[in-house]
Amino acid sequence: MSLPKINRLPSARLLSSFLLHQQLPSISPLAVPRRGVIQGDYRRPGKPKEDKFPWQKINFNLSKGLEGIKKNFALLKKEFTDRWVGPEGKPIIEHMLEQNRVIWEFKGPESLEQWTVSSDREIGGQSDVCLKFGKYKNTCFLYGTLNSTPPRDGETRYSGYCTMRSQQPRASFDRKKHYDWSSFNTLHLRVRGDGRPWMISIATDTYFSHQKDDIYCYFLYTRGGPYWQDVRIPFSKFFLTHRGRIQDDQHPIWLDKVNTIGFTLGDKADGPFQLEIDFIGVCKDHAHTEEFAYEVYKKNPEV
Template sequence: MHQSHFLITDFSNLAHQKWQITNDSVMGGRSDSGFQINAEGHAVFLGRVSLENNGGFASVKNHEPLNLTGYRSIRITLKGDGKRYSFRLQTGTAGQPDRWSYEYRFDTKNGDREIVDLPLNEFRAVFRGRSVPDAPALNASQIMRYGFLISDKQEGPFRLEIEKIEAV
């Protein structure tokens, strides 16, 4: 039996967390982003999405494995900027990540603190932004990475403040 809430992170000890930025520069794009902790101890994913050179995305991900067996949703306490983001989970086994990720897209309110629940059974498989309809269902016991992405041709500055991420 698992606990009803599992704190994935509240960013209180970032030194032990493995967050990595990946922007469209890996394919010639010009988007730029960063990930930092603010005075309140919340993570801030911010930057600018550029559509130049066929770009258009910025992401940050954590390389800590998770076993979310028995949980129904990811719950994120955040403050957004009115834009749409994706929360992504990548599955696989040690040294063998799956080629696709599972994502859930959510809209944010501009400047308001909110709690968003992302049902695990509604995450969909994607590969390079395209749906993978024949992929197996998300295996919540084999999550290798998780993180945030902004894309969908949302050019311009963005800012997502994340207070905590939980499994419920």
């Protein structure tokens, strides 16, 4: 017995004949908003829009440009001469036997220019922070008022922080430099605070661009009172964070690629604060033999 004719049709012809008798809804083309096509700079609610072209923000000053060229060629000359002396311009024997090194001290107006202060006012908060010299012009005095009231912009839930961070060191022609602390194992500070806990953060160079927000952190507990305190924190105690979140995959600091160091206050205790810093340095503590204080996970464990 022969099969019906419709069953002998190819599957493609059956599908096309079926679709011809169906009432398919009309589909309009997708409307992509302009923000999805061209992503502009993020602007917080309430902040006025800046209608300026990029070249309008450049200061075309001939005298300033000549000063910059002179400065960069002087830095380039210093780089060549330092290479003949030794690492970082020091003799090789002095570099090998060095036990202590002062990285930042405050003995001139240019020393404060190496630091940048910021607070939650950048996101609409109400905290204030200032930086100036101490009473005898040989210390750094950081003070202000902390306010944890979040801004009323409909999206910010938490606020209340003040920070002080060193600037990225630069070589000639605005090339990035790094601090090499691989010969040391301890961070050494001499501070005088008001009893508040601070967060010390160290930023290093990274291999990938998505790791630019990776920062190593540890706590600085100040005693308060009129007396100075010498604080020594081993680098093995610093833990890895990304945008304020502690990471599961921990690893030690790359001490040969240190970019900046910072001090952040965010203890949610509203009111005035102050922190005075005499110097910030690094040292070699032979009694400390710990390599890393936290558990390190193996991504490919041995079988």
